[in-house]
Amino acid sequence: MRNPKKRNKIPFIILFIIHTSMIGYSFYKSKNKKQLFTLLMADIGFAYLLEYVVLNVFHAYTYKPRIIKKNFFDNVFGAILSQGIFVPFTAVFSTVVKIGWVGKLLGGVYFTLIELLFLRLKVYKHNWWRTIFTLILIPLYFKISDWWNILLGKRNPLVRFISLFLMILVTEANLLFLFALTRKVRFGAGKFHSWKEHFIIVPLYAITLSLFSTVSFLKQNNWSAKLKVLLMTIGLDQIFKKRKVLKEKFHVADYFTVRILAIFLYGKFRDLVYGVRTTGEIEDSEDKMLKKNQKQT
Template identity: 35%
Template sequence: MAYVFEYFVLNIFKMYWYFPKFFKNNWVDSVFGAFMSQSLFVPIAGTMLTLFNKGWKWRVGVSFTYVVVERIFTKLGIYKNRKWSTAYTFTAMPFYFFILSKWWDSVQKGNKMIVYISVFLAYWVNYTNVLYFCLVLFNKYRFRIGLLRDKYWEHFILVPLYTFVSGFIGTLTTLHLNRKVKLAGIAVLHLIDRLLFRYKTIRPSNSLSLFSLIPIHLMVLLIGEYYYSLIRKIK
């Protein structure tokens, strides 16, 4: 859920900016800050509040803590608000924690739609994270169609769309507990990769490097399978 929020607020509208100074490129650096925030710190807090069944006082208290951290980071130059406001953070976070608690209740009750969306979100987040680190560590799989002057801004808009489709296909293969369906899913993902390479949307060094995406698809598929198995045990 945090990634869905971040995609629009950071990737598209650039309402704030991170400056952790781990990478030279500003976009890569900012997205790494977003990764730390939306993949680790905020979801961990939400998970703990949900599992220990904490109410609104705790939600507001934790939100206030994050507001203080945000202000400190702003003073240190690690974070900068543009169109965003700290007041928005303080207002939105308690409701985010509330939604998580209701979502968890629905998972425990076996709500099929919530379970399916949870599996999909697991796929989407893991695909997005893996491709991010492929780019920053190995300079692989940059997405580009040429509509925006800033190639990295365009990349970080396109990648979540690619991983959205990949995550949807992965979810379908997981929900159909059939080996042939899973193999067909991998084949479809590879076909999409080849089409994107042909039309120069994805920029690996050569067509052979597309085959290195297959182990990534398999790895994320295994993670999705494991995640779904945990949810089924909860049900």
């Protein structure tokens, strides 16, 4: 008799191979890989925000990849595979190869058939979700990816700001999932912190920290911005701990190592989205502004 745990993993492994091949081809074909990476992270971020509402808060469905022993983590990990790899990777692929509405509708059919197969294999189940929602939302999601890519190319200020926010949010969400999986952090109310509470609170924590980090890095990736984010992170953690909303088991050295590395990465994300400004460029910009003000006066 086949091991049911191994059987559950197989569909997810097959889809992982298929969709990583698709994103690999997308980067191979793309001339602007920096913009493509930004688009990918933004697509994942949008999917994570939707998943937070649909899965974490309202428990629309349940994943059963049987990869992680604890069911709650296994469910969230299944969602990460779906919303962090399968769907966003396909959305980016559809944008790169310029698939039209017919192709996007077929993409909706493709994910609908996957969903029906997963239901039949019992590696996924509906609570209140309906397959028709998938059929409708997937083509719209693919179209949003197209629009986002166009606006990124036009250097739209709002789109670039939101993209940077989503890049940081995705990283924070994945880090916090890893910390929870290794029992380093746990959010909740009261003496006993349930994992259900944790996965409702932790995205709000990640959103708050990501938004502050985005605003801090908006003008420039410098030491002042990095220090602001580090102090904000420490302060936020201390507030949560004093309110007994956060329990953590980090050694001080490990905590600061992870946080400093993450902050440097967010600075790199900022440069990726906005470009690196040299000291000379900043001085030229300031000179132009000064001359403009002198003329007006």
